[in-house]
Amino acid sequence: MENQHLSETKAASSQEVEKLQEDASAIQIEDQEKEAKAQNIGHGDTEFDNKLDDISDVIKDVKDGRTKSDTDAEINDNVIGDSGLAQAKTETEVEHVGQEYSGDKVEAGRDFEHKSEEKNLDDNSGQDDLAKEENVGRGTESTDMDQKADEIPNEDSNLDPVFDGTEIPGMEANRSTSIRKLDGDQGSPGVVEKAVALKNLVKEKSAVAVSTMLRRLSGKSDEAAVDSFDDEGKDISDISEVNEAKLVSEKPAEKSAWNPLNYIKKSSDADAVNKTGQKDSITDGPPPPIALKGRIILYTKLGCQESKIFRLFLRTKRLRYVEINIDVYPGRKMELEKISGSTSVPKLFFNEICIGGLSELKNLDESGKLDEKIDFLITEAPLFETPSPPFSGEDDISSTGAVDELALIARKMKESxxxxxxxxxxxxxxxxxxxxxxxxxxxxxxxxxRPEAVEFARKLASKLFFRHVLDENLFEDGNHVYRFLDDDPIVVSQCHNIPRGIATVNPKPIAEIASRLRFLASAMFEAYAFEDGRRVDYTSLHGSEEFARYLRIVEELQRVEIWDMSREEKLAFFINLYNMMAIHAISILGHPEGTLERRKLFGEFKYVIGGSTYSLSAIQNGILRGNQRPPYNLKKPFGAKDKRSKMALPYPEPLIHFALVCGTRSGPALRCYSPGKIDEELLDAARNFLRSGGLEIDLTAKVAHASKILKWYSIDFGKSEVEVIRHVSNYLDPADSEILLDLLASSELKVVYQPYDWGLNC
Known part of the structure; x- marks a missing residue:
C-alpha cells in the first residue's frame, strides 16, 4: 500500500514539474518579447541564470521529499525574489535604452529549458499550494513592475502632462495588462510626440468651442448689435491660451475627475467677477454730496461761462443745488429782480440769503467765511422767503394747445x-x-x-388713431380687423412716450417740437453734464423738472408728421432725440451691466414717432445710417415693405458716430445739434472725439490705437482699414494727420483697437 501511494505521489509530482516548466517557459518568452521591444537586452543575465538555478534546486528538494511548509516558504521567497529581479531589470533597461541586442537572454532561456527537462519529481507534497503560490508570485511581479514602469520618465522630462479627459480615478492600479504597450511606447518617441500634439490640439479646439458656445447662448445677436461688438472682436487665441494654461496647471488627480460642466461654471464665475467689477466701476462716480437741511439756489442762463464756473465750484465743494435757468423759466426773472434787485446771472442763494455773483463767492471762499455759511446750511432749514425750486409744468407749453376733436371721437369709439x-x-x-x-x-x-362713415373712419386712420393689423388697407367695411395705436402689443410693452394713451391735443409741427427739444436738451446738458459733456450727473438730471418737461414733449411725437423733414432736420432731430432717449432708458432700465441688458436698452426701449415704433438701434442704423445692417447682423432694420424706410437718409452719415451717446465712458461727449449748422457741428464733434483719445498714434512703434467705433462701423468710413484711417485722419491735428498718412503710404502702420469701456459715464 505504501509503495502504491509513493508511486502515485511521484506521478503527481512529475505532472507538477511539467506544469512548472511550461509556466517558467511562458514567463521567459514574455520577458524576452518585452526586452526586445525595449531594445535593452543583454544586461543582468548572470543574475537571472542564478535565479533559475535556485528554482531548479527547489524542484530537487521537492523531489527529495522535503516538508510542505518548507517547500512553500522557499518557493515563495524565490518567486518574490524573481519579482525583485524583474524590477531591477526594468530599471536597468530604462537607464540603457537604445543598446544593441546581445542574444544572451535567449541562450539563458534555452539553458533553463534544457535543465528543466532533466528534472523529475517523485513527491506530490504541496501540489495545489505550489500552483497557488506561483500565481500569487506572478501577480506580485506584475504589480511591482507596473509600479516601476509608472516611475519611468518620458523622453522629454520637462513636458507638462496633457489631460484629455480619458483617464479615470484608480487607473494606475489596473495597468498590469498594459506593460507591453508602455514599454513599446518608450522606444517610439515619434509616436509619443504625435500623441501629445494631438491631445493639445483637441484640448485647444474644445476650449474654443466651449467659449464660442457660451457666447452664442448669451444672446448677443440682436437688433442693436452694438452690445456684442467688444466680445466679437476678442481674439480667439487669447481665449484658448487662457484655457490651456488653466488645464495644464491642474494636478493629475484633479484632471482625472473631468466634467464638461466645469467649463460652464468657470465661465459663469468669470461673468460674475466681470459683473461685480463693472458694478464697482459704475458706482465709481463723484463722492456723495454733503447732507444739508438748507437749500442752495443757483440762477443761470443758457451759454453763460460764469454759470459753468459756478457749477464746477459747487460740485467741488460737494454741495447739491437747485438750478433755475431763467431762459427755461422766464417767469423767474421777476422773482430774481424782486429778491436781489437785479436780473443779472449767475446768482447764488443759501436759503433766503443772497450770496451774490462769482466775485462775491470767491471773496467768501478766500476769507474762510464760506465754510461758516455751509455750516449754517447743514443745520438750518429754509424759511418761507427762500426761493422755491421749479414746480411741475412751470412755464411749459407742452400740454397746451387746441383739443383734437378727432381724438375725442376715437376715444369715445374705443369705449363703445x-x-x-x-x-x-x-x-x-x-x-x-x-x-x-x-x-x-x-x-x-x-x-x-354708411359710405360717409367709411370716409370718416379713413380720416381717423390717416391721423394714426388706429390701423389694420396687417396693413392691408386704410379702412374698409366688413370683417377686416383693426387695432388702436395704444393697444398695439409692442406699444404697450416697449414704448415709453405713451403713458396715458393717445394724446388728445392737436399734433404740433415737427419743427416746433424739435426746436423745443433742442432748447431743453441744451439747458439740461449745461446743467447736468460736466467735463465738456464726457460725464453726466444722472441722479440730479432724472429728478429735475427739465427732465419731466422732456417726457411731456416726447408724448407729442405719437402722431406727428415727420415724412417731409429735410436731411439736416433729420440729422439734428434724431441725434438729439437719440441722446435724450438713452438718458431716459437708463433712468427706466438702469445702466446695462451685460449683453442681455444692453440688448434690451438698444433694441427694446422704444418711442412712438409718427405712428411707428423706433428703438435706439432703429434710429441709429435705420435712419441715420441709411438703413444699413448693424455690425455682425444679417438683416437691415427696415424691411422693403416697412414704411419707416422712407425716413432713412439716402446715404450713411459717418460722422454721426461721434455724436451719438449711449451712456458709456468710451462714447463721445454730449452736446446739442441744430439743423442750420449740423455739418459744422458734426465736424467739430469728430475732431473733439478723435483728438481726445479716439485715435492715438505711437510713432515709435508705428501703431495707431483706434476706438472700437471705427471697427464696428468701418463700412461707413471706407471699404478697407486703410481707407478708414485715411478718412479719419482728416479730423486730426495737421501734424498728426501728416504722420499718419506717411505711415500709411509706407505700409508700416499697424492698427490696434482700444478696449471699449461700457461703464456709465457718470
Whole structure:
C-alpha cells in the first residue's frame, strides 16, 4: 500500500514539474518579447541564470521529499525574489535604452529549458499550494513592475502632462495588462510626440468651442448689435491660451475627475467677477454730496461761462443745488429782480440769503467765511422767503394747445365698440375690433350714412388713431380687423412716450417740437453734464423738472408728421432725440451691466414717432445710417415693405458716430445739434472725439490705437482699414494727420483697437 501511494505521489509530482516548466517557459518568452521591444537586452543575465538555478534546486528538494511548509516558504521567497529581479531589470533597461541586442537572454532561456527537462519529481507534497503560490508570485511581479514602469520618465522630462479627459480615478492600479504597450511606447518617441500634439490640439479646439458656445447662448445677436461688438472682436487665441494654461496647471488627480460642466461654471464665475467689477466701476462716480437741511439756489442762463464756473465750484465743494435757468423759466426773472434787485446771472442763494455773483463767492471762499455759511446750511432749514425750486409744468407749453376733436371721437369709439382678441387669416391678434363695428358706431354717433362713415373712419386712420393689423388697407367695411395705436402689443410693452394713451391735443409741427427739444436738451446738458459733456450727473438730471418737461414733449411725437423733414432736420432731430432717449432708458432700465441688458436698452426701449415704433438701434442704423445692417447682423432694420424706410437718409452719415451717446465712458461727449449748422457741428464733434483719445498714434512703434467705433462701423468710413484711417485722419491735428498718412503710404502702420469701456459715464 505504501509503495502504491509513493508511486502515485511521484506521478503527481512529475505532472507538477511539467506544469512548472511550461509556466517558467511562458514567463521567459514574455520577458524576452518585452526586452526586445525595449531594445535593452543583454544586461543582468548572470543574475537571472542564478535565479533559475535556485528554482531548479527547489524542484530537487521537492523531489527529495522535503516538508510542505518548507517547500512553500522557499518557493515563495524565490518567486518574490524573481519579482525583485524583474524590477531591477526594468530599471536597468530604462537607464540603457537604445543598446544593441546581445542574444544572451535567449541562450539563458534555452539553458533553463534544457535543465528543466532533466528534472523529475517523485513527491506530490504541496501540489495545489505550489500552483497557488506561483500565481500569487506572478501577480506580485506584475504589480511591482507596473509600479516601476509608472516611475519611468518620458523622453522629454520637462513636458507638462496633457489631460484629455480619458483617464479615470484608480487607473494606475489596473495597468498590469498594459506593460507591453508602455514599454513599446518608450522606444517610439515619434509616436509619443504625435500623441501629445494631438491631445493639445483637441484640448485647444474644445476650449474654443466651449467659449464660442457660451457666447452664442448669451444672446448677443440682436437688433442693436452694438452690445456684442467688444466680445466679437476678442481674439480667439487669447481665449484658448487662457484655457490651456488653466488645464495644464491642474494636478493629475484633479484632471482625472473631468466634467464638461466645469467649463460652464468657470465661465459663469468669470461673468460674475466681470459683473461685480463693472458694478464697482459704475458706482465709481463723484463722492456723495454733503447732507444739508438748507437749500442752495443757483440762477443761470443758457451759454453763460460764469454759470459753468459756478457749477464746477459747487460740485467741488460737494454741495447739491437747485438750478433755475431763467431762459427755461422766464417767469423767474421777476422773482430774481424782486429778491436781489437785479436780473443779472449767475446768482447764488443759501436759503433766503443772497450770496451774490462769482466775485462775491470767491471773496467768501478766500476769507474762510464760506465754510461758516455751509455750516449754517447743514443745520438750518429754509424759511418761507427762500426761493422755491421749479414746480411741475412751470412755464411749459407742452400740454397746451387746441383739443383734437378727432381724438375725442376715437376715444369715445374705443369705449363703445367691442375690443377683444380675434382670429384673422389663421392668426390671432390681441385687442382688435371689426371694421363693421366701427362703422356702426360712427353712423349712429356722427349721424352719417354708411359710405360717409367709411370716409370718416379713413380720416381717423390717416391721423394714426388706429390701423389694420396687417396693413392691408386704410379702412374698409366688413370683417377686416383693426387695432388702436395704444393697444398695439409692442406699444404697450416697449414704448415709453405713451403713458396715458393717445394724446388728445392737436399734433404740433415737427419743427416746433424739435426746436423745443433742442432748447431743453441744451439747458439740461449745461446743467447736468460736466467735463465738456464726457460725464453726466444722472441722479440730479432724472429728478429735475427739465427732465419731466422732456417726457411731456416726447408724448407729442405719437402722431406727428415727420415724412417731409429735410436731411439736416433729420440729422439734428434724431441725434438729439437719440441722446435724450438713452438718458431716459437708463433712468427706466438702469445702466446695462451685460449683453442681455444692453440688448434690451438698444433694441427694446422704444418711442412712438409718427405712428411707428423706433428703438435706439432703429434710429441709429435705420435712419441715420441709411438703413444699413448693424455690425455682425444679417438683416437691415427696415424691411422693403416697412414704411419707416422712407425716413432713412439716402446715404450713411459717418460722422454721426461721434455724436451719438449711449451712456458709456468710451462714447463721445454730449452736446446739442441744430439743423442750420449740423455739418459744422458734426465736424467739430469728430475732431473733439478723435483728438481726445479716439485715435492715438505711437510713432515709435508705428501703431495707431483706434476706438472700437471705427471697427464696428468701418463700412461707413471706407471699404478697407486703410481707407478708414485715411478718412479719419482728416479730423486730426495737421501734424498728426501728416504722420499718419506717411505711415500709411509706407505700409508700416499697424492698427490696434482700444478696449471699449461700457461703464456709465457718470
Amino acid at each position: 365698440i367691442t375690443v377683444k382678441d380675434r382670429l384673422y387669416k389663421m392668426r390671432r391678434f390681441t385687442n382688435c375690433f371689426l371694421g363693421s363695428d366701427a362703422l356702426d358706431f360712427l353712423s349712429e354717433d356722427q349721424y352719417l350714412e
